[in-house]
Amino acid sequence: MIFSEAQVERCEGEFAWVKIRPHSPCGNCDPKTGCKSVAITRLFGHAQQSYQVKNPLHAKPNDYVKVAVNDGDLLGTAVWAYGFPLLLLILGAVLGSALAPVALDELYSLLGAVIGFLLSFIVLRMRNEKAKQTQPSIVEILPNAIKLKNCSSH
Known part of the structure; x- marks a missing residue:
């Protein structure tokens, strides 16, 4: 399974629209230029910022979640x-x-x-x-107290 952290933007029935959050440091962080992985994704990625996923745990808007895909x-x-x-x-x-x-x-x-x-x-x-x-699915609702780490937090 491949996991990614995300924040729920909105819910529609059995689906949720999530915005994938930058993940915790992966070794590509540079104190001066920031996260290289995110920069490369922005360079080659398309404009879609949120993605539809299955929502079997009934996450609500603004919840932090873990999304998985096989x-x-x-x-x-x-x-x-x-x-x-x-x-x-x-x-x-x-x-x-x-x-x-x-x-x-x-x-x-x-x-x-x-x-x-x-x-x-x-x-x-x-x-x-x-x-x-075979759509990605929310597999865990993270406590809102947990701040998702990103490269700018260093």
Whole structure:
């Protein structure tokens, strides 16, 4: 299991929206520039700041919680999100090239790659319902008296 500390922003039925908190020091802290891990995440991360998780413990807004996700679920999601589109792109290009007349094989290869890539998005959209079953979940409500550590507290 992979764990992360978070704060509940809002609740919607059996789900909660949490904001992941910077974790305790990991060795990448620099007294002058702060947490390198957080800086790298901000550089490459997207704008989404809060995430929907299952809330079986009925945490309330402003509660500090521990969120968990299975290692296998994380790896499987990464393979599907990155590997599957790449595989269909390559297969589409190869198939397009194989079916093309000799003079147009580059065009057919490009067209096959685009069709394969678009097909992967359709499959991933349909698979999205299954992915919701492996959604991260709140596994512990932390006492509000515990301050979640971050690199700026040093």
